Amino acid sequence: MIDTPLVLEPIGWVESPLVDPDRAPLQGDEGAPDAWLVFDDRVSAGLSELRAGTAVLVFTWLDRARRDVLRVHPRGDETRPETGVFSTRSPDRPNPIGLHRVEIVAIDGLRVQVRNLEALDGTPVLDVKPILGGTGER
Amino acid sequence: MIDTPLVLEPIGWVESPLVDPDRAPLQGDEGAPDAWLVFDDRVSAGLSELRAGTAVLVFTWLDRARRDVLRVHPRGDETRPETGVFSTRSPDRPNPIGLHRVEIVAIDGLRVQVRNLEALDGTPVLDVKPILGGTGER
Numbered sequence: 001m002i003d004t005p006l007v008l009e010p011i012g013w014v015e016s017p018l019v020d021p022d023r024a025p026l027q028g029d030e031g032a033p034d035a036w037l038v039f040d041d042r043v044s045a046g047l048s049e050l051r052a053g054t055a056v057l058v059f060t061w062l063d064r065a066r067r068d069v070l071r072v073h074p075r076g077d078e079t080r081p082e083t084g085v086f087s088t089r090s091p092d093r094p095n096p097i098g099l100h101r102v103e104i105v106a107i108d109g110l111r112v113q114v115r116n117l118e119a120l121d122g123t124p125v126l127d128v129k130p131i132l133g134g135t136g137e138r
Numbered sequence: 139m140i141d142t143p144l145v146l147e148p149i150g151w152v153e154s155p156l157v158d159p160d161r162a163p164l165q166g167d168e169g170a171p172d173a174w175l176v177f178d179d180r181v182s183a184g185l186s187e188l189r190a191g192t193a194v195l196v197f198t199w200l201d202r203a204r205r206d207v208l209r210v211h212p213r214g215d216e217t218r219p220e221t222g223v224f225s226t227r228s229p230d231r232p233n234p235i236g237l238h239r240v241e242i243v244a245i246d247g248l249r250v251q252v253r254n255l256e257a258l259d260g261t262p263v264l265d266v267k268p269i270l271g272g273t274g275e276r
Contacts, residue, residue, distance in 0.1 A: 006199050008233050009143035027270065043232060046208040049225035051193065056224075059235055061144050070184035086194075086266040087187035094148050094181060095264045097197055097235065124144065126233045128224040132165065 008061060010124035012039035018120050021064055026075055027089070028100055032118040035056045037125050039110040050128070052107055058100045059127040060119050065096035071072075097126070124127075146199060148262035149184075150177035150248075157259045159202055164213055165227070166238055166254040173255040175263055177248045188266070190245055196238045197265040198257050203234035235264070 016035035018024045025032045037058065039047060050056070069092035071082045085093040102114035154173035156162045161168045175196065177185060188194070207230035209220045223231040240252035 005143075006148070006201075008146065009205075010144070011232050041212060043208060043224075046222040046224045046231070048222045050222070057237070062155075063144075067147075070181060084184040084186045084188070085183045086181075087188070087268055089267060089270065093184070093265060094149050095197070097265055099195070099237070099267065127235055129227060129237065130225055132145035132227065 002005070008124075010040070010061065010126060011043045012037050012125040014038075014060065014117065014119045014121060014123040014125060015016035016117060016119065016121045016123075021120060024120060028102060028116040028118045030118070032116045034105060034113060034115050035117040035119065037112045037114060037128075039112065039125070041110060044110060047110070047112070050104060050107060050112060052104050053129055055101060055103050057129045057131060058102055058114065058117070058125065059129070060098035060100065061124040061126055062091040062098045062119070063122075064120065065091035065093065065123060067092070067096060068095055069093065076104055098123070101131070146262075146264055146276065148199065148264060149176070149181045150263040152176075152198065152255065152257045152259060152261040152263060154255060154257065154259045156256070162258060163256045165246040166240060166256045168256070170254045170256040172243060172251060172253050173257065175250045175252060176265070177250070179248060182248060185248070185250070188242060188245060188250060191243050191271055193239060193241050195267045195269060196240055196252065196255070197267070198236035198238065199264055200229040200234035200236045200257070201260075201262060202258065203229040203231065204241075205230075205232055205234060207231065230263060236261070240270070250264050
């Protein structure tokens, strides 16, 4: 057990034409636009090996989500039975961490353009991880 | 921009035979043992639809990681050139969120047994998400 609070420090922010949660696509491959990840200068040394044309996992903090929700109708569709949030991709959940698989389109210093990101403008970015290849390629 | 701290609330904890970071496998498919996720009672309503035999994504907080590291030798191998952490799966990174793809082996109330988890005993669990199928299966 630990008793210090687990505090996230955003490493950057999403810059996107998506500003209205009610009009945003539910997943990146459902018509989400290109967006920019704008990183904080203090993490620049961590970014050097990112390359355009590669796919990465982006972790965000879904800051407009509700954290007191444990059951939802999947995809907001009330004809579908209520389901525990840990069996859905609902943004509403106790720790609203967004996971997005995106392709890097372009890199301009601390700004990284990615394809098909469904996160809203202003969303904090928490982490970027490579997609793991087979055990021989690590 | 937001000015309130982003504070994670663990939803559970890992119970594992892995206690020594220096002896833990680097990835789940590199010989990691079975482990139990022990969830907090307050999130039980979110768990009801988890099923043995399915694969899920587990998010953890790698509480023994260093947060001030931006460049590492991949896999701790000093013959490999230093690389920005956002191009590696190093646990050491500004926000040490662990992402683990695991198969659920058994469920016993608030306890969920999973196969091949490389997280250490006592690691906080943050979230569980389903693996997304194709756009027709959501």
